[in-house]
Amino acid sequence: MHVLSFDTETSISDSIHGPSFRDKSNDIYTQIFAAHPKTVEVVHNENGFKRKLATSLYDVDLLIGHNLSFDLCYLISGQDEQFEKFILKGGEQWDTQLAEYLLTGQQHTFSSLAELQFKYLKQKIKSDRISYLYKKRIGADKIVKARNRCKRLFALYEEYCRSDGSTPLLIFKAQYERAKKEGMLELIKMVNAYALTLSYVSCTGICLDLEKVENSLREFNLKHIEYLEQARNILIKNVWTDKRLPPFNINSPDHKSAALFGGTIKVIEKRQVGYYKPKPIYEEIETGIYTKEEFYDAINDNYYTVKKPIIKRQLIGFEESKPKYKNFEIFIDVKGFGIPKSFTYRAKKEGLYATDDAVMKRIATHTKNEDVKTYCELQKKSMMFKKAAKTYCQAFLDRNIDGKLYPHFNTTLTKTGRLSSSEPNLQNVSKRNEFGKILHSMFVAPKGWKCVQIDFSQLEIWVLAWLSDDALLIKHLLDGTDLHIVRLQYYNSDKTYEELYKLCKVDKDPYWDKQRTFAKTVSYQMAYGAMPPKVTESTGLDLEIVKTIFEKEAQTYVDAANFSVKVRESIEKTATYSKAYDIPASEKRGKNGHNVFGNVELLPIFDKDKNVCYNKQSLRRVGYWQSPTGMKFHFLDSGREYKGKLNRSFSFTQPKNYPMQGTAANIQGATTAALLRMLVEKKDKIQMINEVHDSKWFYVREDVLDNCLKHLKTTIENVPKIFLEKFNLEVPFNFPVEIEVGDNFAEMTKYQF
DNA sequence: TACCTTGGCGCC
């Protein structure tokens, strides 16, 4: 196997994109190749490489680098032919940052090359002079152009580059051995292929209907202000009466809490505290007396004297004295509507109560005060419009480049191995509320193309069925049983499943349809590990009913219900002390950060107010569970002070969720990775543009839609084939997908072959 | 000024 370490040094634009490929003005100015730690090749081009490779990859099988997607996105967006050939012949990548993230069971996120250099090679970090320049936004373009002027700096730069070339090779070797030993080699290979595919996805971008975005932004902002004004009018009438209060701020938790439950609002008041000392006014008067001053004339080399009048300063009065102000904090009591505290709960800050959606709903349904009811509605509406305007429309306008969005996919961040998306985050664009349609209709297909969305149905449930090997759950999934109705039947035992199915799905009886929605909520909450009291709180279902659902669920799907027990056993069995070097530097900072003591982590101990403290006798433990794909999930314990005694435990809820969420992420990853070569081969017919956990977004050319979708469907659904090839694992069933097609991502219809 | 923490809310 021929491996090659690859790294680039690039310019850094001064736009919001910084050093990213997203900014067209950025380019590669240095390329670093290392096939062997001792033979590092560093090539510069002071005019930029125009995003093209400076070498051929014809004999390379594996590209190695640290945070490779950064470099590869330049080549991909530069349409480099060498690189395309490399992919088509089955070339792979090994990203040392990604590998480290997986090897540490998603503990070490965004590791730096320097951290790994120390971890694996025990080498202290080299001169950070160049990193300093980068931080100051002095990019490789400037350094390379200054190569003749700043010889010493350039020598340092080349040394930095050589190290960036050789270090990943050495780290790769160590990681490879470790991965083999820990049964993670195939997983790391697969996730690297996934990340490589995502590099392609993020380079493709999503087309926006900019006119629609701009119009919606205006409209949403106007509506936000309109509702806000109405809300303010109600408050001014009732509770926001004190003239010293600032205008009611709908984004301020302090204001909202005070208006409903009462409280104090801090106001900075500028008060006059006397006067400044008046400034004297002088007049300058010539006295008629002169002095002689001697000067030296350097050109003629002689001295000369000058006559200078003596001026006297005479006080003629004072300026008007200026008033002196000082800021005072004053606390204004707001009586509020006097809503009972039982509708809400205490926030962390003294005297502050939560005003979130659930609280507001509770108030709105129980209050007899019409003003309160109207206020609740107005507050909600105003906030929703603000959110839609700022978080989505405004962000789309700020982030788009020539009408396209290029989301950033973070592959080395989450605890469970899921992807995260940012700048902008396209994984949380409103879908269910009234903005869902309009926001999604902004994502459009280019002319001649269709929008295609392929979703796994109930992915995490299928994963649970597979991992727990629960015979009944598998049977129910395969024969298409509606699991929500199964749960509905738990507490409506006078009816059969068939009767309930008819009521909900055939007759669409509103009462039973609503009941099914409750059961559905319970289903999701159970999947997240919620316990009966919490479920009661959020669904309004009777505690006894919820308890019944939990009990019957455990009796019905015995193995599925017991699955987390096995995970917990593994955590206990594998538990060791949490090591400082697996915690990224960024998480060691701040009040809520990990508290490291030497090489180990200290146990966070929470008191009843959830304040954290540490003592040097209690070290934190960490245990893990390893999935069939090799994925490791880590679980940290925490302490609790109770009646002077320290109780420490691992979370009960995380083991109920991490394995399913993470394995679902593996399935999403493996199926996306399986598309890579096809996406490169058929880039004029199929383009992948986004992923949202269990769904994949594409553009597909209209004239080849049917064929392409067939191909996509069979590739993605056939998880057993992929898992057998990649992991030598037998998965007993396909994972069904649903396909939707449309002109934009709002108006989609189910695709029938 | 820049950073951190919190509350709130959007998604799966």
Added chain:
DNA sequence: AAAAGGCGCCAAGGTA
């Protein structure tokens, strides 16, 4: 005794 998982973004309020 009690326990709803995983994210990112905006805005406010506080602190260094």
